Amino acid sequence: MNTETLLDGQARRELATMVERVRESPDRVAVLFPAAARRVARGAGPSGDPDGVLGPTLEDLVRLELLRACAGVLTPDALAREVADLYHHGDSGERRAVLRGLAVLDPASAPVARELMADALRTNDTRLIAAAASGPATDLLDAHAWRQAVLKCLFVGVPLADVRGVPERVDAELVRMCADYADERERAGRPVPDDVHLVLGHSPPDEPTEA
Amino acid sequence: MRIFDPHIHMTSRTTDDYRAMHEAGVRALVEPAFWLGQPRTGVSSFRDYFDGLVGWERFRSERFGIRHHCAIALNPKEANDPRLSGVLDLLPRYLAKDGVVAVGEVGFDSMTSEEEKAFRYQMELALEFELPVLVHTPHRDKVAGTRRSLELVAESGIPPEMVLVDHLNEATVEMVHASGCTMGFSIYPDTKMSPDRMVRILQEWGTDRMIVNSAADWGHSDPLLTLRTGEAMRSAGFTVAETERVLWDNPVAFYGQSGRLVLDEVGPAEASATFSGNSILRGQPEGDTQ
Numbered sequence: 093m094n095t096e097t098l099l100d101g102q103a104r105r106e107l108a109t110m111v112e113r114v115r116e117s118p119d120r121v122a123v124l125f126p127a128a129a130r131r132v133a134r135g136a137g138p139s140g141d142p143d144g145v146l147g148p149t150l151e152d153l154v155r156l157e158l159l160r161a162c163a164g165v166l167t168p169d170a171l172a173r174e175v176a177d178l179y180h181h182g183d184s185g186e187r188r189a190v191l192r193g194l195a196v197l198d199p200a201s202a203p204v205a206r207e208l209m210a211d212a213l214r215t216n217d218t219r220l221i222a223a224a225a226s227g228p229a230t231d232l233l234d235a236h237a238w239r240q241a242v243l244k245c246l247f248v249g250v251p252l253a254d255v256r257g258v259p260e261r262v263d264a265e266l267v268r269m270c271a272d273y274a275d276e277r278e279r280a281g282r283p284v285p286d287d288v289h290l291v292l293g294h295s296p297p298d299e300p301t302e303a
Numbered sequence: 304m305r306i307f308d309p310h311i312h313m314t315s316r317t318t319d320d321y322r323a324m325h326e327a328g329v330r331a332l333v334e335p336a337f338w339l340g341q342p343r344t345g346v347s348s349f350r351d352y353f354d355g356l357v358g359w360e361r362f363r364s365e366r367f368g369i370r371h372h373c374a375i376a377l378n379p380k381e382a383n384d385p386r387l388s389g390v391l392d393l394l395p396r397y398l399a400k401d402g403v404v405a406v407g408e409v410g411f412d413s414m415t416s417e418e419e420k421a422f423r424y425q426m427e428l429a430l431e432f433e434l435p436v437l438v439h440t441p442h443r444d445k446v447a448g449t450r451r452s453l454e455l456v457a458e459s460g461i462p463p464e465m466v467l468v469d470h471l472n473e474a475t476v477e478m479v480h481a482s483g484c485t486m487g488f489s490i491y492p493d494t495k496m497s498p499d500r501m502v503r504i505l506q507e508w509g510t511d512r513m514i515v516n517s518a519a520d521w522g523h524s525d526p527l528l529t530l531r532t533g534e535a536m537r538s539a540g541f542t543v544a545e546t547e548r549v550l551w552d553n554p555v556a557f558y559g560q561s562g563r564l565v566l567d568e569v570g571p572a573e574a575s576a577t578f579s580g581n582s583i584l585r586g587q588p589e590g591d592t593q
């Protein structure tokens with residue numbers, strides 16, 4: 093996604109200045125990251141969702157550029173520390189941007205990515221849950237954690253179509269979990285979310301390949 | 304009637320309150336950091352509290368179509384607890400955040416030197432972060448506490464228009480009016496102010512720099528007393544414009560000085576109407592069951 097084309101001239105210049113500052117002195121990101129929305133841009137991104145559940149918002153995309161700038165100048169370990177710091181000190185908007193930017197991390201930093209996704213998936217904030225479940229870093233979750241992530245999305249209303257790994261990663265255990273959930277809803281006389289069929293309609297191989 | 308509640312502790316309130324507030328016309332609010340009704344024992348409790356103010360509470364509020372902002376500070380009461388002095392070091396990181404529109408509540412509780420030190424230091428932070436300040440005036444010894452607060456504000460170098468002095472009453476309105484600071488009144492069921500007393504104050508002092516809040520929290524309080532005050536103003540002959548000045552324009556002008564107010568209506572997507580069930584409004588809330 094090209095962030096530049098989504099921004100007007102003034103915002104592009106402001107972003108370029110911030111990126112330059114981060115390249116010169118990556119510690120500055122701690123201050124620039126929270127200021128990104130009010131200084132550059134905020135609001136719905138290409139998904140049209142101003143809440144950032146269905147896809148990154150403008151401020152997410154701006155913050156992703158700052159993460160990329162960090163990745164360009166920091167060692168993989170320092171980058172992982174900075175990313176974890178930005179998440180743990182972030183407000184919900186900053187955290188969502190970090191979750192959408194986990195792909196900047198080195199493969200060796202996978203434990204950090206897992207820790208941050210696990211933290212987000214424990215919350216009840218749909219914006220954080222969606223961001224944690226929709227990026228390529230989701231591939232790092234083991235089968236159990238990933239199934240729980242999918243079920244959580246179903247439970248809180250994050251559309252399953254946006255969840256990374258649906259349907260290719262669906263296995264028999266996830267089908268069972270979602271079928272049980274649908275059954276529980278039906279018995280309670282409550283509607284079953286339509287998108288459960290993205291899992292239930294997918295027939296996985298007989299033997300689950302992941303334990 | 305469009306209402307901005309400039310001082311309310313939603314962390315202590317229920318989703319029924321959010322719903323009722325939206326129905327009453329509340330579209331935006333500021334939740335200042337305060338104490339929880341019982342003392343915290345460590346800095347990390349504050350960190351979790353501040354994280355909630357810039358995270359979960361903002362999310363909760365938007366589900367009900369209300370824009371949530373907050374003020375961040377070490378409150379006067381807990382400024383006296385040596386276990387919590389480290390909270391002051393946490394503040395800069397939060398004061399940099401979107402939606403943090405003031406430093407507050409600062410001020411006095413028991414008029415101690417620790418309270419004064421924290422008050423002064425946090426006014427320095429407000430200057431550094433170019434944020435307005437919300438000053439809590441004490442319940443006990445209110446007149447002396449308010450006077451001393453105004454002296455400290457004057458010494459700090461913060462312009463009076465950047466300062467809101469809150470929880471005022473008939474005894475303290477005059478000196479704050481003279482100071483040039485914005486005047487806040489907390490309309491509370493038993494203590495503090497009532498809508499009728501508030502109307503009399505407005506009749507005497509006018510509506511400029513006047514702000515009304517519910518200060519609703521975990522105590523006996525009512526988040527709709529902002530609306531009730533607006534109704535009392537209308538019955539007493541104030542115009543719609545005068546009423547809106549007190550309930551919307553004045554708090555927007557005051558906190559707008561932060562440059563960080565977001566006041567556009569919460570869109571249907573954010574308020575969840577188009578989402579297939581989110582964690583609060585629909586489906587099963589994931590609350591105490593997990």
Ligand SMILES: [Zn+2]
Nearest residue numbers: 335337408518
């Ligand atoms: Zn308060």
